[in-house]
Amino acid sequence: MAMVILSDWLAAQLDKHSAEPAYRQLLQLMQQAILTGRLAPGTKLPSSRTLAGDLGVARNTVLHVYDQLSAEGYVISSTGSGTYVADTRPDSAAVNPAANAEGAAGNAPDEAAGEPARETCPRGDMSKRGQRLIDQAGVSAKQWGAFMPGVPDVAEFPARTWSRLQARLWKSANHGLLTYAPGGGYRPLRRALSDYLRVARSVRCTPEQIIITTGIHQSMDLAVRLLADVGDRAWVEEPCYWGARSVLQSSGLTLAPIPVDDEGLNPREADLREPPRIALVTPSHQYPLGMVMSLARRRMLLEYARQHKVWIVEDDYDSEFRYGSRPLASLQGLDDSDRVIYVGSLGKLLFPGLRIGYMVVPERLAATFRTGVAELYREGQLMQQAVLAEFIMDGYLTSHVRRMRTLYGERRQLLIDAVTQHFGDALPVMGDEAGLHFVLGLPEDADDRAITAAAFEAGVIVRPLTAYYSTRQQHQGLLTGYACVPHDEIAPAFATLAQVIETHAFAQPRKRRRVG
The missing domain is CATH 3.90.1150.10 (Aspartate Aminotransferase, domain 1)
Structure with missing residues (x-):
């Protein structure tokens, strides 16, 4: 593009009445011209004084544009010689390595040789597991209203109490609450949760066994990443919570749906012959059908897990809300072999946007899980965790x-x-x-x-x-x-x-x- 044509083209594109500064417009136009080849590599750009005069803008505007183009590698400036468009075209070997290799070796197959490229991203740019996740997604466009299942009444949450506790903590300005969370989460919250879970859910645990997460999904994801490998078998209840299925499938596990009956999980003889690496269960209130796993089935599952080294993930998502009888004891409380990973969330008890959950892991896994959650997710929200700890310890949760x-x-x-x-x-x-x-x-x-x-x-x-x-x-x-x-x-x-x-x-x- 000759200099006079460049000046004419830029003048026609610039909008002096736009809220966008002339500097930004001019920079974007010249970047576009270089990237599209309108300005070919090696083209000498007009001097800043000349281009400013042609466009009717301040010379400093053009100087700033040239400096930015140079900083980003679009142009090369040489004192006494001028400013030239840089050659930024991708190397042909990098763009088409297969074709380059075929030219060199003479026998590498490609599409032109009659062998189609293997499809690795069905329907566009998605991975296969990513596409499966999207195809099977169960998340709703609306999360509130009649008769949305699994959502608490956030309007009844004691917001003033929470706000008062939060204001008190902010006032103390503890800088330690503004950094990343330590592995496992805020210790006072872990201590408060261990006391609460022992009383409310018959969970046997110490604060060291509790890992704070953002919710049940993250708890499951962490357990799968640390305890299972891609291709490992996982039992899931049939039917089961779609979110749990998505987490396990996205992690590369092979899912084995196990039917449920009035007593809960009911593995068939064929299922028992292929022990899974992980079994995900909702024993206190099966999701979505609602039955309770019988004591006989609980004992059978725990013994099977002991014999075959199966990790049981117990999802105890809403068991505090039981009508007509006291909440049932957890499966974890019966576990003598340390095979149960107990996961729960405060979202249904308080409000979903809190995004604080927890998992109780066997003592021998506690240090590993603390390292894992810190390494993978770099947890924060210590201020929220501190408020929640106060909320529990002051008796407001109960x-x-x-x-x-x-x-x-x-x-x-x-x-x-x-x-x-x-x-x-x-x-x-x-x-x-x-x-x-x-x-x-x-x-x-x-x-x-x-x-x-x-x-x-x-x-x-x-x-x-x-x-x-x-x-x-x-x-x-x-x-x-x-x-x-x-x-x-x-x-x-x-x-x-x-x-x-x-x-x-x-x-x-x-x-x-x-x-x-």
């Missing part, structure tokens, strides 16, 4: 859980009453003894995914039960949450959902049953 258990129990009953009013006993309610949701059964010829989509369009959130299965042996149902729905909104919201179910699940409208 009182909040107690109050929310009562509140959620009332909402659960209101939702069950609404189901009965609309459907009588035609649709079963399953897994309602604990947690923040239950499963509303549907006729086997219904399509729970279609019902979920139609309900979403109507402003109601539920999840299809079939999405939690990895095999074709699926049962139709809707995961229906009640914790985050105010009392007075439950009946009208369920009336909307009932209308959708009537339309999609029954050939003939059903006569509604009156209650009271």
